[in-house]
Amino acid sequence: MTKPAYKRVLLKLSGEALMGDDAYGINRATIERMVADVAEVSRMGVELAIVIGGGNIFRGVAPGAQGMDRATADYMGMLATVMNSLALGDAMRQVGVTARVMSAIAIEQVVEPYVRPKALQYLEEGKVVIFAAGTGNPFFTTDTAAALRGAEIGAELVLKATKVDGVYTADPKKDPTATRYTTISFDEAISRHLQVMDATAFALCRDQKLPIKVFSIVKPGALKNLIMGGDEGTLVHV
Ligand code: UDP
Numbered sequence: 001m002t003k004p005a006y007k008r009v010l011l012k013l014s015g016e017a018l019m020g021d022d023a024y025g026i027n028r029a030t031i032e033r034m035v036a037d038v039a040e041v042s043r044m045g046v047e048l049a050i051v052i053g054g055g056n057i058f059r060g061v062a063p064g065a066q067g068m069d070r071a072t073a074d075y076m077g078m079l080a081t082v083m084n085s086l087a088l089g090d091a092m093r094q095v096g097v098t099a100r101v102m103s104a105i106a107i108e109q110v111v112e113p114y115v116r117p118k119a120l121q122y123l124e125e126g127k128v129v130i131f132a133a134g135t136g137n138p139f140f141t142t143d144t145a146a147a148l149r150g151a152e153i154g155a156e157l158v159l160k161a162t163k164v165d166g167v168y169t170a171d172p173k174k175d176p177t178a179t180r181y182t183t184i185s186f187d188e189a190i191s192r193h194l195q196v197m198d199a200t201a202f203a204l205c206r207d208q209k210l211p212i213k214v215f216s217i218v219k220p221g222a223l224k225n226l227i228m229g230g231d232e233g234t235l236v237h238v
Contacts, residue, residue: 005229008047008123010150011038011159012143012197015056015084017217025056026087035091037223038128042097046227047123049153051131052088053142054080060138074138078105081142085132086111092128099128104136104145116152123153143201151208158210159226160197161217166234167194183235196236205236212236 017034020027042048057080058073059065065073085101092099100122102114111132112118122129134145143160150158167189170178186206189196196202196212205212215233216222226232 002228004041004044004046004227006046006156006227008153008155009049009157009159009227010146010153010155011048011050011161011223012146013050013052013088013161013217014142015053015080017056017161017163018052018084018087019056026084031087031091034217035088035095035097037217037221039092039095039097040224041227042126042128044224044227045126047126049119049123049129049131049149049155050088051134051142051146051149052081052084054078054084054134056080057083071138074140075105078133078136078138081134082107082111082132085130089130097128098126099130101130101132104131104133119149120153129153140200141198143197144204147197147201147204147208147210150210151204155210158197158205158212159223160212160214161223162214163216163218164214165216165219165222165232167196167214167236181234182231183237185237189236206238209238211238 018026018031020030054077058076060074060077082103089099089101101111102119103111104114106113119129131149134142135148146158166180168178168180172178213233213235215226222232
């Protein structure tokens with residue numbers, strides 16, 4: 001077997017990726033399939049950290065939060081990411097992958113706090129590290145948490161999992177002539193107004209020269225293929 005193209009990566013999953021075809025929450029079959037993909041990559045010796053969103057449960061900007069104090073609603077959103085992280089960690093345990101959930105908000109009876117040297121140690125030991133509670137601050141998103149933690153742990157790449165297999169010249173659902181970029185620079189993505197990650201996350205990755213790979217989490221084998229260096233998704237580079 002040829003060697004993986006990356007040693008350490010940060011995978012960003014949206015909360016919605018866990019919903020499958022459901023309207024809310026966690027779909028069992030979907031999380032199991034996702035974990036099988038992650039487990040395969042972890043067993044190849046790739047050091048893997050994951051940031052998971054909370055949009056399948058609660059978002060600070062959701063209609064249900066209307067009229068609420070924004071910071072309070074955002075803390076609820078962060079707690080939603082903790083629930084998803086626990087579900088993900090447990091699903092990994094069930095397939096024999098050791099995962100550690102680390103939270104940016106102290107809830108020590110439930111999950112250990114995020115401590116950078118400890119996260120690095122877990123990664124070196126081959127454990128999957130799941131970063132819960134985003135950045136720990138309201139007014140941010142888990143995309144930004146992914147960029148931040150990715151930079152902190154020295155990841156070679158931020159993998160942004162989406163339902164589409166990359167960044168397109170136009171919305172492929174609306175425009176049949178739309179084509180996928182294999183690679184695109186940060187500057188070109190900005191000048192073409194292409195939405196890759198939210199603006200704060202994007203700026204952080206660009207400043208830190210941390211490339212982003214946008215790929216499809218619903219396409220079977222895509223995660224492994226891109227880890228092996230295959231033509232998958234879109235690489236956003238400096
Ligand atoms: N959130 C936050 N700070 C963070 C990360 C997340 O306040 O650093 C809150 C925010 O309310 C957000 C929610 O948690 O709407 C869920 O995160 P996100 O929307 O990024 O999840 P995703 O869209 O990836 O499922």
